[in-house]
Amino acid sequence: MKTIFEKSNGVSGINLSDETENLSFFDEKFLRKSPVNLPQLSELEVLRHYKELSDKNFCIEKGFYPLGSCTMKYNPKVNELLGNLEGFTCLHPLADDEDCQGALELMYKLQEALKEVTGMDAVTLQPAAGAHGELTGMMIIKKYFEVKGEKRTKVIIPDSAHGTNPASAHACGFDIVHVASNEKGQVDVEALKSLLNDDVAAIMMTNPNTLGIFEENVLEISDLMHKNGSLLYYDGANFNAVMGYTNPKLMGFDVVHLNLHKTFATPHGGGGPGAGPVAVVEALKEFLPVPVVDFNGKKYFRKYNLSHSIGNVKGFYGNFSVLVKAYAYILMMGKNLKRASEDAVLNANYLKEKLKEAYLLPYDEPCMHEFVLSGDKQKENGVSTLNIAKSLMDENTHPPTVYFPLIVHEAIMIEPTESENKERLDDFVNVMLKIAQDAKTNPEKLISAPHTTPVKRVDETNAARHPDLKFIQQ
Numbered sequence: 001m002k003t004i005f006e007k008s009n010g011v012s013g014i015n016l017s018d019e020t021e022n023l024s025f026f027d028e029k030f031l032r033k034s035p036v037n038l039p040q041l042s043e044l045e046v047l048r049h050y051k052e053l054s055d056k057n058f059c060i061e062k063g064f065y066p067l068g069s070c071t072m073k074y075n076p077k078v079n080e081l082l083g084n085l086e087g088f089t090c091l092h093p094l095a096d097d098e099d100c101q102g103a104l105e106l107m108y109k110l111q112e113a114l115k116e117v118t119g120m121d122a123v124t125l126q127p128a129a130g131a132h133g134e135l136t137g138m139m140i141i142k143k144y145f146e147v148k149g150e151k152r153t154k155v156i157i158p159d160s161a162h163g164t165n166p167a168s169a170h171a172c173g174f175d176i177v178h179v180a181s182n183e184k185g186q187v188d189v190e191a192l193k194s195l196l197n198d199d200v201a202a203i204m205m206t207n208p209n210t211l212g213i214f215e216e217n218v219l220e221i222s223d224l225m226h227k228n229g230s231l232l233y234y235d236g237a238n239f240n241a242v243m244g245y246t247n248p249k250l251m252g253f254d255v256v257h258l259n260l261h262k263t264f265a266t267p268h269g270g271g272g273p274g275a276g277p278v279a280v281v282e283a284l285k286e287f288l289p290v291p292v293v294d295f296n297g298k299k300y301f302r303k304y305n306l307s308h309s310i311g312n313v314k315g316f317y318g319n320f321s322v323l324v325k326a327y328a329y330i331l332m333m334g335k336n337l338k339r340a341s342e343d344a345v346l347n348a349n350y351l352k353e354k355l356k357e358a359y360l361l362p363y364d365e366p367c368m369h370e371f372v373l374s375g376d377k378q379k380e381n382g383v384s385t386l387n388i389a390k391s392l393m394d395e396n397t398h399p400p401t402v403y404f405p406l407i408v409h410e411a412i413m414i415e416p417t418e419s420e421n422k423e424r425l426d427d428f429v430n431v432m433l434k435i436a437q438d439a440k441t442n443p444e445k446l447i448s449a450p451h452t453t454p455v456k457r458v459d460e461t462n463a464a465r466h467p468d469l470k471f472i473q474q
């Protein structure tokens with residue numbers, strides 16, 4: 001495909017040079033000496049160019065998107081419509097409380113809804129994503145111990161954790177201590193016990209964990225941590241597995257972030273915007289970022305006077321349009337949020353059972369909303385997990401998450417979500433079985449995949465360092 005500069009033919013919808021000639025009030029020295037090098041094309045040709053570009057993208061509207069850990073569920077289009085209502089998009093963030101009661105009411109009610117689903121006692125909507133929520137949570141935990149006059153420097157993190165967990169704790173000044181997983185893919189409680197002492201501020205966990213396995217000992221773990229005077233942080237990225245069935249409060253956690261852009265259906269392919277609200281137990285309420293949105297029975301208002309607030313973690317009040325979309329989704333779903341989790345778990349277990357013959361399943365346990373295969377069997381024929389992922393692109397399927405979690409060799413992490421029907425799941429099974437067959441009989445085909453995409457196999461290192469698609473094409 002040609003770039004828009006190569007397509008330029010001098011026929012333009014708008015003539016910029018004529019415009020500047022008329023601006024005689026500009027000082028000469030500010031005027032260009034030569035014409036701007038902008039492509040010139042008619043409006044229709046510009047439209048065709050961008051349509052052609054968008055057709056080259058993959059999106060959930062085109063096909064199956066089982067990107068593990070990312071919860072690429074279908075985002076209902078009505079949420080976009082609501083998020084784009086003029087009353088929301090034209091509101092100034094510094095408007096007085098009286099002039100934005102509707103927006104404040106929405107934020108307040110979203111806070112209340114998130115309190116209900118998490119079981120927690122107070123919420124901030126400010127953080128812009130999950131990792132930002134983690135940082136906010138860690139800052140809260142740090143300040144909590146400062147105020148208590150305790151010097152705790154360590155945060156315990158399972159070896160299966162998402163990379164943002166240690167990064168957030170470290171960015172907050174904590175030292176990271178890893179705790180091993182046992183043969184069931186869960187936190188090894190004995191190993192955890194041996195790590196506990198007065199230095200430990202907190203443990204960061206996700207439940208179900210990144211293997212898609214529910215941590216059965218979570219109550220024992222929260223008990224151990226609290227007896228040690230430590231707190232528990234819940235990475236809520238996997239919340240799509242448990243909504244309405246259980247919550248972090250019941251599991252004994254003190255701080256939790258949710259990824260609204262994962263669980264609560266706002267689009268997030270290509271990098272945001274997102275929202276990572278943080279919810280806390282009563283004892284940590286006064287540590288939240290300000291302002292929080294409150295209601296006095298008559299009016300909604302922004303509240304700034306929290307006694308130990310860590311301050312503001314984001315300009316204004318977070319990514320407001322994401323909050324609108326998530327609130328719309330929650331209202332639309334109501335009690336069916338529970339059904340969403342149920343279907344997500346059912347779909348994942350269905351795929352796991354169908355694929356565990358052809359692919360290695362290192363932790364053969366009932367899974368929650370996702371599961372992790374290993375490409376080790378295929379590797380014996382020289383076909384890596386990367387090759388399998390690339391081959392899926394030839395089958396109108398977004399590759400799953402690969403090489404994560406780190407504790408599974410050649411990991412393939414599959415999360416179908418609740419959005420897919422049985423026919424789609426069966427199509428995916430057939431594609432995966434065909435790839436497993438090809439790995440035995442025709443590995444060369446997989447090793448050189450993808451064959452049908454606009455960009456073929458790229459040199460991974462060059463692609464990262466010089467993101468120029470013409471240059472990196474092998």
Ligand SMILES: *Cc1c(COP(=O)(O)O)cnc(C)c1O
Pocket residue numbers: 069070129130131132162164165206210235237238259274276
């Ligand atoms: C996605 C994810 C995160 C980070 O969330 P972002 O919104 O991408 O910052 C953290 N932990 C887990 C397990 C995740 O899947």
